[in-house]
Amino acid sequence: MIPNPFKDKAGLLKDKMAEVKKTNLPKNPFPIKNGPEDTQNLSQPKNILQKYGIPVLQAGLVLAFVFYFKPSFQSIKPDSSAAFEDVLAAIEEKADAELFPAQDEQALRRYFDLDASDYENIVFLRQDDALSASEIVLVRFSNNDEADQFQETMQERINSQIQVYEGYAPEQAGLAKAAQIEVNGNYAFYVCADNASELLQSFDAAVEKGR
């Protein structure tokens, strides 16, 4: 059997490292009074981690939940005292008068199944042309609880308009897809038009004047 030439050297190295480790240990700045207390002090960092590790992790979970839930809070815009006629005028100023003549209450019922008497004010602007998707509804609520129902109704209208036009008038379907619904305090606005964003800005600005 061939003897291992490094065996002895390795053994020596091990002993030497142990010796170096021993001599390099930092001196305890505090005098040792009794053994057990001292060992407790030395292992303190580990105990802190063991003691508070789980609560720290749970605090992290609470924070994670706060960040997860925070977007659910929304600030409610206060009601606007702007006159309905002024808001309507601001919208009509930017809207093509030919495309958006005012419709009567029966049309509101026929197209949206909405009862005008449920709202403080409501107006429906649209052409009688069935080939056009352009339309506007402006409403002022008597009770802000009506907002959710109004939004739902308008969303249903958008979905149905998309379905209607998708087959034969893709550009009108595109308009319906880009339609916007916004609730701003006691006002709400539904718009399906080429310049929907511009009309929406006018609506917001007019409502804001009443605050």
Place this chain on the structure above:
Amino acid sequence: MTFTQPIFLFAFLPAVIICSSLVKNMPIKNLVLLLFSLFFYAWASPKALFLLALVTLWIYLSGLQLEKESSSKKRKWYFGLSCAFLVLILFLYKYLGFILSLFHNQGLLLSLQVESSLPLGISFYIFSALSYLADVYMEKAPVQKNFLNLSVYIAYFGKVSMGPIVQYHDMLPAIEERKNKRQASGLGTMQFLKGLAMKVLLADQLSILYSSMSSDTSVLGAWLASLAYSLQLYFDFAGYSNMAIGLSKFFGFEFAANFDYPYTANSVQDFWRRWHISLSRWFRDYIYIPLGGSRVGTLKYIRNILIVWLLTGIWHGANWTFIVWGLYYALWLLAERFFLHKYTQTLPRSVCIFYTFMIVNIGWVFFSADSLSAALASLGHMIGIGSTALANTSALFYLKTYLPLLLISAIACTHLFHDFKTLLLTRLNNLSVPLLAGIYLILFFLCLALITSSTSQTFLYFAF
């Protein structure tokens, strides 16, 4: 994905049954079940999966910490804080919007509102999580050190969305060791199909009658609406529970029944021993008994009943209607305990069943209404106050059309079908099995026909 959707019946359920039966190793079996459960949950709401994981991790860590704490005072504090966080989550999602709207209606705190949809099954899995913490704290069960096992308890697809709220110590043995038995799978299939038939053939058809009659202002219309809702709610939720318990048998889980013919109860107390049993047990074990139960003085007993039933009402939703509904039952239970039991003991059983059903039926009017004023208006119509007529043509038409369904539903509320099945099994011996299989197969195809014709409705208890 719901239990009645074709994708669940023909893709998800077969896939999870096959994968689960192929695996023999218990940890891997649990892992497979967990992955499928997470997929099932994420299908409905991927974003809410985060909350489910957060709740599971929270109780896992709380359990470990509870085990570490040796001082009973510290354990109590830690248990209280751990539960408080879970209750806070439930409060924020379910009740904060309602509380803010109350302030909003009073002209206070106008600048804040909550826009969050209720995460699927949150009331059910938070109660499961609380059950785990309470079981560990009360030492009914050991701390679960295996995160996978705890995750299966919380997220298992058979109960995550609508219960049953199986208590942790009841489910623990099956999570750690279970075997798929052929006989259990057979029984599970029958129970699942029975639940499917209750939901699709009865509940969904009754919902059409309810929605048609709910705005009818005649006396007959109001009674038809309330009866239709009482029956619909039972077949909907009991149907779901049967499906959940039945499919769980495939995976080796044996859950206790959640309904026990509640409309044959002969008192309000008896009714609540038979309706949504898992929720009643939860409140009994974790609220009522720790408060002292019935082994206390009269005043404390009244307090305990009021607390439990107020909480039961609140658990169902953030609306005054649920609070009134809970307190309505508290008052009936107290009345039965202190006054009515003398009379109910002497009356014939059929009269007691009728009296109980009437109380329950009136209770569901509060439960189903959007507001207290709507509930009171419906109750008024039932006794002729504010009603337009005794019966109008619409109500008479619906009564004539739906009378067979109402009669079948009334019979299905009793033990009659169960007794018939038992009779078949005992009298026909060899013929009974193929005959029963044939009946269940016909029911299954009927359900499929209705599901594919899109008349199937979502489960009512998803809202809670």
